[in-house]
Amino acid sequence: MSYSKAKVEEILNNTISRRSFLKGLAASGVLSALPGGVLEANEDLNTKIPYSGEKSYQTFRNACPRNCYDTCSIKTYVKDGVMQFIEGATESTYTRGGCCVKGNSYVKRVYSARRLKYPMMQVGGKGSGTWKRISWDQAIDIIAKKLLEMKKEDGTLLGAALTKYSGNFGITHYGIEGMFNSIGYTTRLAGTPCWPAGIDAQNLDMGDMWCNDPEEMKDSKFIILWGVNPAANSIHSMKYIYEAKRKGAKVVVIDPIFTETASKSSQYVQIKTGTDGLLALGMAKIIIDAKLHDQKWLDANTKGYKEYKAYLDKEVKLDDVSNVTGIPLAMIKELALSFAKAKPATIWMGYGMQRHTNGGSMIRAIDALVAVSGNIGKYAGGARYGHLNTWGFNYAALSQAKPEGSVGYSGPEGAKGEFAQVGGEKAAYTDRFLNINKTARELMSAKEPKVRLLWVACKNVFAQDFDRNQLIRAFQQLDLVVVADQFFNETAKWADIVLPVTTQFEEYDVNVSYWHYWLSINEQAIKPLFEIKSDLEIAAMLSKRMNQLQAGSCTFPQSVDTKEMTIKEFNPAIYEQFGIQSWEELKKGPVKAKAVIPFADGKFKTPSGKFELYSDKAQELFGSALPKYLEVRQPYDKFRMTSPHSRWSLHSQFQNLEWMEDFHPEPFVYINPDDAEAKMVSSDDMVAVFNRQGVLRLRAKVTDNVQKGTVLMYEQHYHNSIYNVNELVDDTSSDMGAFKTGAPGVALHDTFVNFKKL
Amino acid sequence: MQSNVLPRSQRLETLKRLRDFFNAHNSQTLKQAYDAFSLEHSIDEDELEALFNRYFVGPMEPVADPFASVYLDDPQSVMTQSTLHVRSLYETMGFFYPLKNIVPEDHIGVELDAYYQLIYLEEVKNVAYLSELRYYFFHEHIAVWMPQLIERAMHGRSEGDNAILFILNELKSFLIRETTTTRSHE
Numbered sequence: 025m026s027y028s029k030a031k032v033e034e035i036l037n038n039t040i041s042r043r044s045f046l047k048g049l050a051a052s053g054v055l056s057a058l059p060g061g062v063l064e065a066n067e068d069l070n071t072k073i074p075y076s077g078e079k080s081y082q083t084f085r086n087a088c089p090r091n092c093y094d095t096c097s098i099k100t101y102v103k104d105g106v107m108q109f110i111e112g113a114t115e116s117t118y119t120r121g122g123c124c125v126k127g128n129s130y131v132k133r134v135y136s137a138r139r140l141k142y143p144m145m146q147v148g149g150k151g152s153g154t155w156k157r158i159s160w161d162q163a164i165d166i167i168a169k170k171l172l173e174m175k176k177e178d179g180t181l182l183g184a185a186l187t188k189y190s191g192n193f194g195i196t197h198y199g200i201e202g203m204f205n206s207i208g209y210t211t212r213l214a215g216t217p218c219w220p221a222g223i224d225a226q227n228l229d230m231g232d233m234w235c236n237d238p239e240e241m242k243d244s245k246f247i248i249l250w251g252v253n254p255a256a257n258s259i260h261s262m263k264y265i266y267e268a269k270r271k272g273a274k275v276v277v278i279d280p281i282f283t284e285t286a287s288k289s290s291q292y293v294q295i296k297t298g299t300d301g302l303l304a305l306g307m308a309k310i311i312i313d314a315k316l317h318d319q320k321w322l323d324a325n326t327k328g329y330k331e332y333k334a335y336l337d338k339e340v341k342l343d344d345v346s347n348v349t350g351i352p353l354a355m356i357k358e359l360a361l362s363f364a365k366a367k368p369a370t371i372w373m374g375y376g377m378q379r380h381t382n383g384g385s386m387i388r389a390i391d392a393l394v395a396v397s398g399n400i401g402k403y404a405g406g407a408r409y410g411h412l413n414t415w416g417f418n419y420a421a422l423s424q425a426k427p428e429g430s431v432g433y434s435g436p437e438g439a440k441g442e443f444a445q446v447g448g449e450k451a452a453y454t455d456r457f458l459n460i461n462k463t464a465r466e467l468m469s470a471k472e473p474k475v476r477l478l479w480v481a482c483k484n485v486f487a488q489d490f491d492r493n494q495l496i497r498a499f500q501q502l503d504l505v506v507v508a509d510q511f512f513n514e515t516a517k518w519a520d521i522v523l524p525v526t527t528q529f530e531e532y533d534v535n536v537s538y539w540h541y542w543l544s545i546n547e548q549a550i551k552p553l554f555e556i557k558s559d560l561e562i563a564a565m566l567s568k569r570m571n572q573l574q575a576g577s578c579t580f581p582q583s584v585d586t587k588e589m590t591i592k593e594f595n596p597a598i599y600e601q602f603g604i605q606s607w608e609e610l611k612k613g614p615v616k617a618k619a620v621i622p623f624a625d626g627k628f629k630t631p632s633g634k635f636e637l638y639s640d641k642a643q644e645l646f647g648s649a650l651p652k653y654l655e656v657r658q659p660y661d662k663f664r665m666t667s668p669h670s671r672w673s674l675h676s677q678f679q680n681l682e683w684m685e686d687f688h689p690e691p692f693v694y695i696n697p698d699d700a701e702a703k704m705v706s707s708d709d710m711v712a713v714f715n716r717q718g719v720l721r722l723r724a725k726v727t728d729n730v731q732k733g734t735v736l737m738y739e740q741h742y743h744n745s746i747y748n749v750n751e752l753v754d755d756t757s758s759d760m761g762a763f764k765t766g767a768p769g770v771a772l773h774d775t776f777v778n779f780k781k782l
Numbered sequence: 783m784q785s786n787v788l789p790r791s792q793r794l795e796t797l798k799r800l801r802d803f804f805n806a807h808n809s810q811t812l813k814q815a816y817d818a819f820s821l822e823h824s825i826d827e828d829e830l831e832a833l834f835n836r837y838f839v840g841p842m843e844p845v846a847d848p849f850a851s852v853y854l855d856d857p858q859s860v861m862t863q864s865t866l867h868v869r870s871l872y873e874t875m876g877f878f879y880p881l882k883n884i885v886p887e888d889h890i891g892v893e894l895d896a897y898y899q900l901i902y903l904e905e906v907k908n909v910a911y912l913s914e915l916r917y918y919f920f921h922e923h924i925a926v927w928m929p930q931l932i933e934r935a936m937h938g939r940s941e942g943d944n945a946i947l948f949i950l951n952e953l954k955s956f957l958i959r960e961t962t963t964t965r966s967h968e
Binding site: 026027028029031032033035036042045046048049050052053054055057058059060061062063064065066067068069104105106132135136137138140141142144147148153154155156157158159512516517522550551552553554681682743 | 801805807808809828831832835836839840841842843847849851852856857858859860861862866867869870871872873874875876877878879880881882883884885891892895896898899902903906907909911912913914915917918921922
């Protein structure tokens with residue numbers, strides 16, 4: 025027998041032929057003769073539609089919920105229920121129609137064959153690789169019974185721990201914390217590995233972390249990009265920097281690494297890692313000595329200028345500043361004076377700079393420099409770090425009551441994290457907080473009760489937390505580890521149960537940024553694939569099952585609709601701030617908050633109401649009222665290792681996609697030519713990088729983009745490689761963070777290593 | 783050539799077993815589907831499922847993804863042009879797919895189900911209206927990618943994975959027999 029390929033394709037592709045074929049199909053008795061199976065006979069066969077499916081695109085509003093400055097507003101194009109492509113929303117002047125390489129890969133991400141598809145249980149034990157497919161009912165039943173068993177045995181649910189961070193910053197995803205709130209007092213891995221020391225510093229200085237609108241930078245006359253690399257990690261901000269530069273502004277990059285942004289700057293200043301605070305103090309001294317400081321503003325708006333100046337006069341020696349920072353004194357003077365003369369001038373501080381044992385003190389010193397120059401509270405000025413000024417949602421998904429009679433921790437209560445803080449009456453008990461930056465040792469050492477169940481959501485513990493070997497031991501001692509994720513990663517490898525969760529395109533949510541001032545609705549654009557569910561649906565299923573097993577044991581709603589949950593997050597203050605009447609207006613595109621210049625009214629949220637160059641709170645918490653220079657951690661091995669973010673990934677997300685692997689197929693260690701020569705290493709040689717924490721084997725790239733004495737490895741994760749830079753990072757704390765985020769940060773750029781050619 | 787063609791009932795039965803095997807979603811249905819082949823090699827239910835998951839389901843990267851798109855369009859993607867082409871074929875054939883936009887239409891189990899129903903239509907109901915589309919579906923699509931899946935699974939096979947080897951051989955034999963029955967006249 026034979027067939028005509030051309031004839032069949034004519035039927036498939038030609039409108040008239042297909043219509044005619046379908047009419048014949050209906051008349052031939054085929055539909056009643058089909059036996060049925062996975063596919064069924066289409067009893068509603070429409071012979072009038074020329075082509076199956078929809079010809080035209082449906083569009084949906086989305087937002088990138090990743091841990092990124094840019095939080096892009098997205099427009100998604102869907103045809104016949106399938107995402108075709110996305111583009112940056114043109115309504116947002118910040119996103120302005122474009123996404124980064126990661127955002128543009130979203131269709132690939134959603135339809136990646138590597139996504140988790142079904143709930144599964146690792147029946148051979150953690151790390152065995154022997155998995156069994158289980159139904160959602162089975163998965164939830166196992167978890168619910170374990171929780172109730174623990175509650176019965178311990179008299180509390182403090183043995184249940186949650187670790188969740190920045191994998192999805194959508195507001196309804198605080199429903200994961202809500203799920204844990206709703207079962208009782210539990211244990212939380214609190215704090216942030218990201219930016220806590222800087223948050224504390226800005227709160228000590230100004231009572232808030234509140235940056236100017238990045239779009240104002242186009243009108244800045246002088247921009248210092250201090251330890252930040254927006255050309256790689258906040259690409260939408262670059263257009264404002266370029267515009268300022270075109271208009272004559274000077275753009276200076278201060279960074280230990282010659283970055284992509286440095287290559288676009290007016291001037292690059294290579295500073296020795298961890299000495300930035302001293303440079304800021306030296307610059308302030310030069311400005312004050314030259315009487316270019318804004319005495320009027322300082323008199324009206326600061327507390328402690330006299331003490332600060334006395335410290336500069338007595339303790340800060342410019343020759344020392346030059347020697348310690350590695351920057352010629354003439355260059356420092358020129359930089360300081362030109363910065364002081366330009367109005368408005370601004371400094372954008374990156375998060376890497378505060379990932380040192382002296383990180384918070386360095387941010388304080390730079391804040392003070394901006395204050396001295398009179399650029400706080402000014403349009404296109406400011407000491408920029410980030411903001412949470414547009415995050416005033418209801419946190420309805422988060423705010424779940426504890427079940428009646430819940431017993432918890434009776435120790436001191438503190439901050440839980442930097443984002444959602446819901447107030448309320450002080451209760452007899454609290455949750456138990458463990459330091460997220462010491463996850464391994466905290467999980468192992470927690471007692472009375474010990475942690476027996478760990479729920480991981482929006483987080484890849486093994487990629488982001490420190491001391492991998494101890495993490496394995498910690499996970500192995502837990503009775504039940506549940507990992508809710510979109511992909512199989514190393515944390516999932518050590519799980520007992522994995523739960524597949526939705527991408528933002530498969531659920532409703534709402535998103536704002538910690539950098540820009542835009543608000544985006546995130547509409548469900550497609551059905552969730554396979555058996556994937558949203559975090560909120562999972563919480564609802566758990567609540568339903570727990571209440572079946574023990575009435576009143578969980579207060580989370582027992583059925584949810586992500587759209588309804590999203591609507592509940594809006595309130596009149598949000599509408600007022602963004603100038604809208606209803607969330608539904610966001611279907612037309614993202615909207616921007618009404619313009620406000622932070623601290624323009626001179627009202628700071630510090631105890632004194634002023635910018636505190638001298639902070640009693642800082643003295644109380646961290647032993648220094650002034651932003652004094654604090655020496656960075658001393659080396660414990662031959663070379664400093666820094667591990668900044670790559671533009672091809674967002675922490676452990678995106679690098680597993682084929683596009684990213686095409687661009688950046690393997691990790692490298694970047695070594696200064698002098699160091700490489702001493703070790704007889706050339707580019708592309710395999711080297712071992714090692715320290716007391718562990719060892720990594722990878723290829724070398726020899727480049728003077730990194731300083732002598734420093735090696736660089738990007739924080740990247742590959743689906744086909746065990747490379748993880750955190751293998752070498754210990755969990756030494758940065759100086760600040762506990763004040764506002766619950767735990768100090770991690771001094772991950774104060775890691776020291778050695779290397780040798782293999 | 784004729785000697786390669788299975789008797790009608792056996793052809794359908796083999797196809798049905800293969801379909802049920804690849805559509806199994808728990809250890810019980812998988813074991814039932816496996817046992818239906820009456821193979822000499824017996825295997826424990828849980829062991830079979832662990833093996834099946836490692837080869838075709840996950841959660842780790844499967845040895846051989848069970849989607850045509852991975853072999854025809856993009857090694858890391860589902861729901862690609864090939865998937866939508868199969869969707870169009872199903873819809874032209876008069877099928878309704880309840881899992882549309884949830885499980886891609888080019889999953890091996892779904893395609894074997896479609897092919898089973900098309901053969902059933904011809905052999906049991908003597909309805910030939912879809913025969914040409916069936917031939918096209920097989921020769922222009924199934925016969926292009928399923929051998930690649932078999933090859934990849936064979937290549938990634940570990941010693942002792944005999945249950946999977948038997949099933950792959952059953953699938954391979956079936957594809958060879960079907961391939962010899964029809965050709966495009968172009």
